Amino acid sequence: MRVEASEPAKQPSGGVMGRMELSLSFFRRHLEGREAGKELKRREGADRSVRATSRVYNPAMRKAFAVLFLLTISLPLFGQSKPDVDDLKKQAISAVEGRQVFTQQMVDQIFSYSELGFQEHETSRYVTGILEKNGFKVERGVAEIPTAWIATYGSGKPVIAFISDLDCIPRASQKPGVAYHDPIIEGAPGHGEGHNTGSAVNVTAALVLRELMEKYKIPGTLKVLPGIAEELLGTKAFYVRAGLFKDVDIVLGSHVEASLGTQYGQSFAPQGLVSVQYMFHGKASHAAMAPWDGRSALDAVELMDTGWNFKREHLRLQQRSHYVIINGGEQPNVVPSEAAVWYYFREMDYGHIRELYDLGNTMAEAATIMTGTTVTRKVVGSAWPPNYSKVVAEVQQRNIERVGMPQWSDADQTLAKALQKELGKPADGLKTKVDELKPPSPDTELGGSDDVGDISWNAPMVYLRYPANIPHTPGHSWADGVAEATPIAHKGSTAGAKVQALTALDFLLSPELVKRAWDYFKDVQTKDAKYTPLIGADDKPAIEFNQQKMEKFLPELRKYYYDPAKYKNYMEQLGIQYPTVKK
Numbered sequence: 204m205r206v207e208a209s210e211p212a213k214q215p216s217g218g219v220m221g222r223m224e225l226s227l228s229f230f231r232r233h234l235e236g237r238e239a240g241k242e243l244k245r246r247e248g249a250d251r252s253v254r255a256t257s258r259v260y261n262p263a264m265r266k267a268f269a270v271l272f273l274l275t276i277s278l279p280l281f282g283q284s285k286p287d288v289d290d291l292k293k294q295a296i297s298a299v300e301g302r303q304v305f306t307q308q309m310v311d312q313i314f315s316y317s318e319l320g321f322q323e324h325e326t327s328r329y330v331t332g333i334l335e336k337n338g339f340k341v342e343r344g345v346a347e348i349p350t351a352w353i354a355t356y357g358s359g360k361p362v363i364a365f366i367s368d369l370d371c372i373p374r375a376s377q378k379p380g381v382a383y384h385d386p387i388i389e390g391a392p393g394h395g396e397g398h399n400t401g402s403a404v405n406v407t408a409a410l411v412l413r414e415l416m417e418k419y420k421i422p423g424t425l426k427v428l429p430g431i432a433e434e435l436l437g438t439k440a441f442y443v444r445a446g447l448f449k450d451v452d453i454v455l456g457s458h459v460e461a462s463l464g465t466q467y468g469q470s471f472a473p474q475g476l477v478s479v480q481y482m483f484h485g486k487a488s489h490a491a492m493a494p495w496d497g498r499s500a501l502d503a504v505e506l507m508d509t510g511w512n513f514k515r516e517h518l519r520l521q522q523r524s525h526y527v528i529i530n531g532g533e534q535p536n537v538v539p540s541e542a543a544v545w546y547y548f549r550e551m552d553y554g555h556i557r558e559l560y561d562l563g564n565t566m567a568e569a570a571t572i573m574t575g576t577t578v579t580r581k582v583v584g585s586a587w588p589p590n591y592s593k594v595v596a597e598v599q600q601r602n603i604e605r606v607g608m609p610q611w612s613d614a615d616q617t618l619a620k621a622l623q624k625e626l627g628k629p630a631d632g633l634k635t636k637v638d639e640l641k642p643p644s645p646d647t648e649l650g651g652s653d654d655v656g657d658i659s660w661n662a663p664m665v666y667l668r669y670p671a672n673i674p675h676t677p678g679h680s681w682a683d684g685v686a687e688a689t690p691i692a693h694k695g696s697t698a699g700a701k702v703q704a705l706t707a708l709d710f711l712l713s714p715e716l717v718k719r720a721w722d723y724f725k726d727v728q729t730k731d732a733k734y735t736p737l738i739g740a741d742d743k744p745a746i747e748f749n750q751q752k753m754e755k756f757l758p759e760l761r762k763y764y765y766d767p768a769k770y771k772n773y774m775e776q777l778g779i780q781y782p783t784v785k786k
């Protein structure tokens with residue numbers, strides 16, 4: 204879908220509508236919940252007495268008198284029922300702290316599930332179960348993705364959405380709290396990115412907010428969504444296509460990092476991309492007895508790759524493109540009738556990504572002409588480069604500074620320094636200061652992509668980095684799993700949950716702030732470029748991905764699922780001394 208500035212669904216609380224929302228929500232506060240009936244009766248009574256005593260006045264005066272009367276009985280009640288923002292924030296912080304065991308258990312539980320993209324069945328069952336038990340309405344299988352869901356609480360504006368990834372990394376199995384490579388299960392998937400912490404952050408924040416909203420009759424809607432198959436850049440464009448963000452006012456994403464910070468604007472990293480597989484179809488024959496009857500699909504793969512590698516010299520320096528051959532045929536004496544290659548085309552903006560992708564398609568077509576084969580393609584993932592909101596980031600930054608970094612113990616620092624030493628990196632331990640809010644980075648040396656980019660072009664969004672990992676890890680590896688079920692991840696997730704809750708409160712309580720975020724979104728963020736999906740109308744999410752890899756390890760992984768009824772934490776269940784470091 205395209206986001207146009209005038210699209211009515213995207214008008215959050217601006218202009219006249221916004222003012223109406225504000226005054227309506229003011230009264231709604233009095234009409235909801237247990238007090239609603241009583242309050243309504245009081246008002247009716249008040250109204251009757253106004254009518255009785257005002258027969259002598261003209262209708263206009265009567266109306267003015269009624270409004271004045273209503274206000275005088277409503278205002279003191281309103282003042283009593285809802286504390287100010289600062290007081291609510293204090294309550295939110297202590298409520299998140301009160302849930303530290305809950306957060307720790309979520310972090311450890313999801314770490315133990317270790318599920319790859321599109322196969323997050325146990326994880327999704329677990330997280331949605333918690334949300335449902337706590338009054339959220341859960342819709343499963345959204346956007347034609349079996350493991351995707353959306354959980355909703357509350358009603359009306361503003362609508363605040365939380366999103367964080369769920370999936371793990373192939374071959375990244377690692378014992379938590381151990382500062383060297385030591386897999387729980389050799390070769391198995393593992394949380395070598397720390398996505399096990401994101402749901403703990405967002406769900407903790409959402410449950411705390413739900414409590415406050417209920418207690419003080421704060422209007423608004425909370426939505427919680429998982430980043431399914433983020434490692435494949437596999438779902439967000441489909442979420443947008445399914446309209447999951449159509450009525451969302453503010454998106455608060457969160458992602459594990461070794462720091463506490465946020466950002467705004469479009470930096471040169473991450474980039475956007477299309478991830479696409481080309482399947483070539485030829486004709487099999489005996490490679491020695493009748494090679495002339497064969498048409499080699501592998502030839503087509505190799506010619507496409509060769510063409511691309513020659514072309515590479517003439518592409519912009521900003522592009523990154525890479526491929527792996529995922530099917531090269533069966534054995535040499537059979538002319539391969541089927542072969543396939545998987546490409547990532549990365550660039551800085553929609554136009555350049557599109558250009559690179561079109562060029563790839565041309566190369567594939569050209570290879571079929573040279574070889575007498577045909578080609579089909581499957582888009583596995585896509586991502587727009589992120590475009591984060593400065594208005595939301597500035598609000599979030601104030602909350603980041605208020606929350607501050609966790610208090611690390613000697614054991615936490617010992618683990619961090621030992622891992623850094625093991626990796627041959629500076630052994631400077633865990634960060635103790637929050638990040639400053641900096642302007643977008645012009646560094647073109649950075650790469651990588653994240654499909655939350657698509658969401659950031661459809662609603663004002665920020666991506667909180669919370670401190671649940673160790674600095675200088677390589678990413679996507681066993682080393683990034685070392686801290687992910689230890690006090691580093693537990694404390695970092697609690698800090699993240701606080702920032703998420705406080706930032707949501709700022710927007711829940713201020714329609715003006717929501718309006719400012721949308722004005723900035725329309726007038727600055729999307730002034731020159733509007734969202735056009737990189738996926739085509741016929742593209743479908745790659746839900747069959749990782750199925751076999753996961754099935755292979757599931758029986759073994761199940762033996763190691765965390766049991767919080769028996770063990771205080773996952774390290775205790777695994778019998779790990781914290782920290783375990785080389786002598």
Ligand SMILES: [Zn+2]
Nearest residue numbers: 368396433458
């Ligand atoms: Zn990630």
